[in-house]
Amino acid sequence: MYTQGLNTIDAHSTSPADAEREARFQARIDADDKIEPNDWMPAAYRRTLVRQIAQHAHSEIVGMLPEGNWITRAPSLRRKAALLAKVQDEGGHGLYLYAAAETLDVAREELVDQLLTGKAKYSSIFNYPTLTWADIGAIGWLVDGAAIMNQIPLCRCSFGPYARAMIRICKEESFHQRQGYEIMLTLCHGTPEQKALAQDALDRWWWPSLMMFGPSDKESQHSDTSMRWKIKRFSNDDLRQKFVDATVPQGHFLGLKFPDSELTFDEADGHWRFGAIDWEEFRQVVSGNGPCNKDRLQARRRAHEEGAWVREAALAHAAKKRARVDAARLAAE
Amino acid sequence: MSDANWPLFEVFIRSRGGMSHRHVGSLHAVDAEMALQNARDVYTRRGEGLSIWVVPSAAITASDPNDKDALFEPTSSKIYRHPTFYKVPKDVGHM
Numbered sequence: 243m244y245t246q247g248l249n250t251i252d253a254h255s256t257s258p259a260d261a262e263r264e265a266r267f268q269a270r271i272d273a274d275d276k277i278e279p280n281d282w283m284p285a286a287y288r289r290t291l292v293r294q295i296a297q298h299a300h301s302e303i304v305g306m307l308p309e310g311n312w313i314t315r316a317p318s319l320r321r322k323a324a325l326l327a328k329v330q331d332e333g334g335h336g337l338y339l340y341a342a343a344e345t346l347d348v349a350r351e352e353l354v355d356q357l358l359t360g361k362a363k364y365s366s367i368f369n370y371p372t373l374t375w376a377d378i379g380a381i382g383w384l385v386d387g388a389a390i391m392n393q394i395p396l397c398r399c400s401f402g403p404y405a406r407a408m409i410r411i412c413k414e415e416s417f418h419q420r421q422g423y424e425i426m427l428t429l430c431h432g433t434p435e436q437k438a439l440a441q442d443a444l445d446r447w448w449w450p451s452l453m454m455f456g457p458s459d460k461e462s463q464h465s466d467t468s469m470r471w472k473i474k475r476f477s478n479d480d481l482r483q484k485f486v487d488a489t490v491p492q493g494h495f496l497g498l499k500f501p502d503s504e505l506t507f508d509e510a511d512g513h514w515r516f517g518a519i520d521w522e523e524f525r526q527v528v529s530g531n532g533p534c535n536k537d538r539l540q541a542r543r544r545a546h547e548e549g550a551w552v553r554e555a556a557l558a559h560a561a562k563k564r565a566r567v568d569a570a571r572l573a574a575e
Numbered sequence: 576m577s578d579a580n581w582p583l584f585e586v587f588i589r590s591r592g593g594m595s596h597r598h599v600g601s602l603h604a605v606d607a608e609m610a611l612q613n614a615r616d617v618y619t620r621r622g623e624g625l626s627i628w629v630v631p632s633a634a635i636t637a638s639d640p641n642d643k644d645a646l647f648e649p650t651s652s653k654i655y656r657h658p659t660f661y662k663v664p665k666d667v668g669h670m
Contacts, residue, residue: 280640330620337617341601344583350603351580407600414621557581560605 276402279345299339300364369532376443382422395475455482584610588624
C-alpha cells in the first residue's frame with residue numbers, strides 16, 4: 243500500500259556498453275511495454291524497484307500491527323470478522339509483494355532481515371498508535387483511502403510482476419476503505435461520545451495521512467527518473483491533492499471538522515486548498531522517532547524470533563517425509 | 576536460527592470450470608502439501624478458484640527473452656496461417 247520508497251532512487255552509473263541497451267530499454271518503456279524479470283534492465287531500475295517493492299511489502303506487514311491491536315476488542319462480531327479479514331488481507335498483500343520483489347533476484351529472507359535490522363523503511367503512518375476503536379475507522383477510511391490513491395497508478399507500473407500484484411491488491415483494498423468509512427458513519431450517527439471519538443480520530447490521523455504521499459514535489463528530486471521509467475505516474479503533490487479533493491466531502495458528510503483552519507474550497511479550479519504540512523514531524527517519524535517506531539520493530543522482531551522454531555520444524559518435517567518416501571521407494575526396488 | 580530458506584513454488588489457479596489453470600504468483604513452502612495450503616490462504620481468499628496447482632519454481636524451464644525474435648519472429652511472415660488470408664466471395668456466406 244505504502245510507497246514512500248518512490249521518493250528515492252539509486253545513483254545512476256552506466257558503462258558505454260550499457261548505454262545502448264539502456265536506450266532500447268527506455269524505448270520499450272516509452273512504448274508502454276511491460277518489463278519482465280528475465281528482461282535486461284538497468285541496475286538502478288532493479289535496485290529502485292527492489293527497495294520500493296520491499297518497502298511496500300514491509301508496510302503491509304507492519305500495518306497489521308496497529309489494526310491487530312483492536313481485533314480482540316472489536317465492538318461486535320460483524321466488526322471483528324471484517325477486521326480479521328482486513329488484517330489477513332494485509333498479510334496477503336505483503337506476501338504478493340515479497341514474491342514480486344523476489345523476481346528481481348533477492349531472497350525474501352534478505353528483505354525481512356533488512357526490515358528487522360532497521361535498514362529498510364516502511365510507511366511512516368504505522369508509527370502512530372491506535373488509541374480508540376474510532377482509529378480503526380479512520381485508518382480504513384483515510385489510510386487505506388490514501389493508499390488506494392497511491393496504488394491505482396501502480397497497477398500500470400512498467401515492471402510486470404509489481405503491476406500484477408498491485409491489481410490484486412487494489413481489488414481487495416476497496417473493501418478496506420469502505421469498512422473504515424462505515425465505522426466512522428456508525429460512530430457519527432451514535433451518541434455524542436461516539437461522535438467525539440470519530441472527531442478525535444480524524445484530528446489525529448488527518449495530517450499523518452497527508453504525509454503518506456511523501457515530501458512535496460519541490461523536495462523530492464528523484465521523481466523524474468521514476469516517472470521516466472514509469473514506475474511512478476503522478477507526483478506526490480498531485481496525488482495528495484486528489485486525495486484531499488476526494489476525502490473532504492466524505493468528512494463533511496460525516497459531519498466532522500477537519501483539523502485545518504486553512505481548508506477552503508477554491509471555486510475557480512474546484513480543488514480544496516489545505517494548510518501547510520508539518521514536515522519536521524514527517525522527518526522525525528521517518529527517521530525513527532515517531533510515537534511507535536520502536537514498538538513496531540520490536541513486535542516484528544519478536545514474531546520473527548518466536549516463529550523460528552516453526553520454520554525449522556516445518557523444514558525438518560518435510561525432510562523426514564521426503565526421506566521416508568525415498569526409503570520406501572528403495573525398498574520396493 | 577535456521578538459515579535454510581523455504582523453497583519457492585509457482586501457483587496456478589483454475590478460476591471457473593472450463594478454464595485452464597492460470598499463473599497467479601508464487602510463494603514459499605517446505606513441500607508441495609504446504610504450498611497447496613498456503614496457496615489457498617494467499618491466493619483464494621475471495622473464491623477465486625476451483626482448483627490449484629503448485630509447481631516448484633526450480634522445475635520450470637523458460638525461454639530466454641533474448642531468443643524472442645529467433646523463436647517467434649518467423650511466424651509473423653506466415654500470414655497464410657490465418658483464415659483472413661483467404662478470400663471467400665460474400666455470396667458464399669459465412670465460412
